[in-house]
Amino acid sequence: MxxxxxxxxxxxxxxxxxxxxxxxxxxxxxxxxxxxxxxxxxxxxxxxxxxxxxxxxxxxxxxxxxxxxxxxxxxxxxxxxxxxxxxxxxxxxxxxxxxxxxxxxxxxxxxxxxxxxxxxxxxxxxxxxxxxxxxxxxxxxxxxxxxxxxxxxxxxxxxxxxxxxxxxxxxxxxxxxxxxxxxxxxxxxxxxxFSAEDFKTFHPGGKLGSQLLLVSELAHSGEAIPLLPIGTAMSDAVIHMSTKGFGVLGIVDGNGLLAGVITDGDLRRHMSQNLLLETVETVMSHNPRVVKSTILASAAMEFMQAQKVTVLFLVDAQGAPTGILHIHDLLRAGVA
CATH class of the missing domain: 3.40.50.10490 (Glucose-6-phosphate isomerase like protein; domain 1)
Structure with a gap:
């Protein structure tokens, strides 16, 4: 035309x-x-x-x-x-x-x-x-x-x-x-x-500022992170998982590193009369999807969308969990 x-x-x-x-x-x-x-x-x-x-x-x-x-x-x-x-x-x-x-x-x-x-x-x-x-x-x-x-x-x-x-x-x-x-x-x-982090210093407000936030600035840390050690009974794990309210539970090994996660989907897949008698390592998913705490929130959003997940654990260079991030945290901050 x-x-x-x-x-x-x-x-x-x-x-x-x-x-x-x-x-x-x-x-x-x-x-x-x-x-x-x-x-x-x-x-x-x-x-x-x-x-x-x-x-x-x-x-x-x-x-x-x-x-x-x-x-x-x-x-x-x-x-x-x-x-x-x-x-x-x-x-x-x-x-x-x-x-x-x-x-x-x-x-x-x-x-x-x-x-x-x-x-x-x-x-x-x-x-x-x-x-x-x-x-x-x-x-x-x-x-x-x-x-x-x-x-x-x-x-x-x-x-x-x-x-x-x-x-x-x-x-x-x-x-x-x-x-x-x-x-x-x-x-x-x-x-x-001049890096994206440097850019953030000069653009703290508005849509651009939200895109330049680090995940560590939005993630939940400390006692808010749902974590239990390997060997924990599933009866305790289900209670802990429900109490924290993220719909996911991180499992750490003896060195404090994230060994796996248990999600609502894992519970459904392992549903049986003996589920609560089992230990967390028999139910958890290995090789959990994680991000470093130093990445941009916008990058975390892209990763969540690509992996079709709503929650991510943040880990340090060794693999120890340092925080947990829900997609709602990103949306509230204006990251989209």
Missing amino acids: GLRQVANGTATEAGVIDSISRTMAKAVDGISALAARFSSDQNFCMSLVKAVELIANSGGRVVVSGVGKSGHIGRKIAATMASTGTSAYFVHPTEASHGDLGMITSDDLLILLSWSGETAELANMLTYAKRFNVPVISVTSNAESLLARNSAVAIALPKVVEACPHGLAPTTSAMLQLAVGDALAIALLERRG
């Missing part, structure tokens, strides 16, 4: 679909041009590499600035860097000219965004950077601009056609700036080995 067939109601609908299609095509063309320059232009490729190294080796913070749409993109770049382990913040160039330059120290580093490279509002920041030897990374489309020529690293983006039919509203160009900012942030993240 073609776009015209989708918009078979009115000419207006068809026009809207055509407009959206052209904008998306311009976006694809822009990113393709950026990727092509990175793979074919050694100078452009190395400018990004040098920018990553300069930021990684900086002893201070990354200060991002820009005007208009470049400023909005700059805010997002600063936020992405800050949330992935690179200390960064945004300063508006007008505010910088009225006192906020004092926030920038000689240990810091500037990332200045300007498509033309001739944005007048950035002049005072450039002057300040020169005076106090603050390194500048510029992101612009004009390698011969004032901004690029006064930068330690100039990232010269390919000139692209804006989606705006008048060529005025920054659209495709803003997307390229954002793509470069994301590329720098992720390269820095991977360079320093």
